[in-house]
Amino acid sequence: MTTGLATTFEILAASRNDATNTVLLTALERTDGEVYEGTLKAIIARRSKKGHLAVLQRWHRLSSQQREYLQEGRGRMSGALRDAVLNEDGQLFANACELVEHFKEFDLVSTLVTLAENQKSKHAEAATELVLRLVGQLSEMVYGKRDYEDRRDPQSLCRFVLESLERSVERFRTHKRSELIEAFVILGGPSNNTLRQILDDPHHPCYLTVINVMTNSQCTGVLKFLLQSLQNEHASLNVLNVISKRDDSKFVNLLLDYTSEEISAKMAKNLSRINSFAWLRMGQRGYDSFDERDQIRCIKLVAASGVKPDAFLDLLDSILHFGEPTARWVACDALASIPGDRGNHLVLNAIEDRDPNVQAAATRQIRDRHVPGAMALLLEKINSPHEAVRQATCEALPEFSFANFLAGFEGLNDDVRRTTGSLVKRVDPETVPGILAEMKLKARNRRLRAVEMAEIMELVPEVFEGLLTLLEDDDHVIRAAAADALQFCPTAQVQEALRYAANDKNCSVQEAAKGSLATFDKLSAQNTFPMAETAEGQQ
Amino acid sequence: MSSTILSHVLFAQISNWKRMGDGLYRGRGRVDLIDLLPLAIVIAVAAIAIAIVVKVRKRNDMTTQCDNPAKLFRELCLAHNLDRASQKLLGRLATALQLSQPAEVFLQPAYFRTDQIPAELRDEEAELQALQERLF
Structure with missing residues (x-):
């Protein structure tokens, strides 16, 4: 723009002379190019409702760049927008609606609500739709991420808009515009008294509309309302029913997200009042369409809810059959809280699952469920190739600990000692350290018992260092017992120690050492003596 | 009469100060309007x-705040630093074109086109072209 024109428009934009408006409006009609652009900017910059209305009238013909000029004058155009919205001219109304939505002019909601309620107005329908769109935008501002470039406070705007919508709710019998009720529900939160009154009174004229909106709306405000209701001390049963009936993926995802964290006492209480979920079925929009993460979260949610055990077992059964490995694992864990034959049956199936974690989860609970043949299964599982399963088996056999075995050792006969000892050494990883510790005790009979236990449990190779120490014990009975036990550990180091023991001052020790060396010789003759290999290994 | 006026003006004369009100009572309290x-x-x-x-x-x-087309015209002339001759010429152009708002000449370059210039201003076409250059 030239300097001359720029000076002219600078004066026209700021002049306090009202004749300027007439000059600019004439120019708007008769000019084009630079002068038109400048005129447009000057009109927008001025506080002239007439000028703004003239611009609004042309909104649909403006280029995108020209429309940007209006963005700068949005605060000054409210009056013109209000007049345009109430104008009978269809084009002006349509332009104003577009601009109101574009500018997020929430101040005009009350005007639009009045227009929407006017059944004689030809713009009532469009005004209603605009109210819904504006309320949707406001809901996103209130519940979504805050845009700090927009300095308006979403909460204040929300209160203002809610006031006019609440008045509209009171006039529902007259206007029957369910969309206005929907708008009200979108913005009203769990703390809104009017909304709570409606939900508690099935005879309220808006009750069905409100329930319908809550059941079908995809608006963030409604979804948040439903979820926040779960945290309410006195959540309405009608709201909980809505939660149980919704099976749309957006809501179900939010619900699963909301309940995947720690479940508070209030939420647990409310969840326990929900007896079913619409998505708790197979087929379209059912849980079988969930991904693995959602399957896991839905198990947690259903477990916390008041869903009957049979329905819960159906869910777990299905996930154990068709679910992903982690989901099957979680499902198997969840079975622990449901006693009974059907649960037992599912656990027995799960123990043969192809995933070791699922097997482990089933193994862990098999004894507590008193499943027939549990012991045999555990004895089988203790030899599982999977560490997780072996670990779970050990957890399932807590009584087969080394401490228990030690305490009852004296009272057991040899056969029982052998079978129990064999189990204990596999179940309790503390067995070998326990025997070694016993060998170091001062009490003679404890050291002697440790040697005997090592022999019976076939742990001599694991504790041979302890036995070698006992070969030098002050007590000849212990030395003899150690020399005897060492026959089960045919290594070069042991052979050397036994040769030394064969020259012991006590003849019973000498005999025991010689006996063990003779056993080594036999093994050597049969080429089963691993002495050389072990010696190499030790070097 | 002149002495009477001087007697009011010359305050420094002490004797006059003393006699300052004497004249007012001349003619027994009647004021002469001519005074x-x-x-x-x-x-x-x-x-x-x-x-x-x-x-x-x-x-x-x-x-x-006002609603005055002529004042707006002057405001724009002042903003463009137009001399009296140019202001007068623009005013004549607006009158000749019968514009209700003389300030319109600042927004319509078409008014300065040769074919649009009224007959009575043809002699000043060059000046108008110069103004057009300046304003647009």
Whole structure:
């Protein structure tokens, strides 16, 4: 723009002379190019409702760049927008609606609500739709991420808009515009008294509309309302029913997200009042369409809810059959809280699952469920190739600990000692350290018992260092017992120690050492003596 | 009469101070109106001067709210620093084109086109072209 024109428009934009408006409006009609652009900017910059209305009238013909000029004058155009919205001219109304939505002019909601309620107005329908769109935008501002470039406070705007919508709710019998009720529900939160009154009174004229909106709306405000209701001390049963009936993926995802964290006492209480979920079925929009993460979260949610055990077992059964490995694992864990034959049956199936974690989860609970043949299964599982399963088996056999075995050792006969000892050494990883510790005790009979236990449990190779120490014990009975036990550990180091023991001052020790060396010789003759290999290994 | 006036003006004369009110009682309390005429003339001149100053100031005060096409025209002329001849020429152009708002000439380059210039301003076409260059 030239300097001359720029000076002219600078004066026209700021002049306090009202004749300027007439000059600019004439120019708007008769000019084009630079002068038109400048005129447009000057009109927008001025506080002239007439000028703004003239611009609004042309909104649909403006280029995108020209429309940007209006963005700068949005605060000054409210009056013109209000007049345009109430104008009978269809084009002006349509332009104003577009601009109101574009500018997020929430101040005009009350005007639009009045227009929407006017059944004689030809713009009532469009005004209603605009109210819904504006309320949707406001809901996103209130519940979504805050845009700090927009300095308006979403909460204040929300209160203002809610006031006019609440008045509209009171006039529902007259206007029957369910969309206005929907708008009200979108913005009203769990703390809104009017909304709570409606939900508690099935005879309220808006009750069905409100329930319908809550059941079908995809608006963030409604979804948040439903979820926040779960945290309410006195959540309405009608709201909980809505939660149980919704099976749309957006809501179900939010619900699963909301309940995947720690479940508070209030939420647990409310969840326990929900007896079913619409998505708790197979087929379209059912849980079988969930991904693995959602399957896991839905198990947690259903477990916390008041869903009957049979329905819960159906869910777990299905996930154990068709679910992903982690989901099957979680499902198997969840079975622990449901006693009974059907649960037992599912656990027995799960123990043969192809995933070791699922097997482990089933193994862990098999004894507590008193499943027939549990012991045999555990004895089988203790030899599982999977560490997780072996670990779970050990957890399932807590009584087969080394401490228990030690305490009852004296009272057991040899056969029982052998079978129990064999189990204990596999179940309790503390067995070998326990025997070694016993060998170091001062009490003679404890050291002697440790040697005997090592022999019976076939742990001599694991504790041979302890036995070698006992070969030098002050007590000849212990030395003899150690020399005897060492026959089960045919290594070069042991052979050397036994040769030394064969020259012991006590003849019973000498005999025991010689006996063990003779056993080594036999093994050597049969080429089963691993002495050389072990010696190499030790070097 | 002149001595009477001087007696009012020359305050420094002590003798006159003493006799300052003497004249007012001349003719037994009757005021001669002709004596007040000079004072009335001075007041009238001052009032006219003040009125003219106020009028001129108001005419050129662009900060007050008004609805005055001629004033807007002047405001734009002042903003463009136009001399009196140019202002007059633009005013004549607006009159010749019968514009209700003379300021429109600042927004319509078409008014300066040769075919649009009214017959009575043809002689000043060059000046108008120069103005067009300056304004647009």
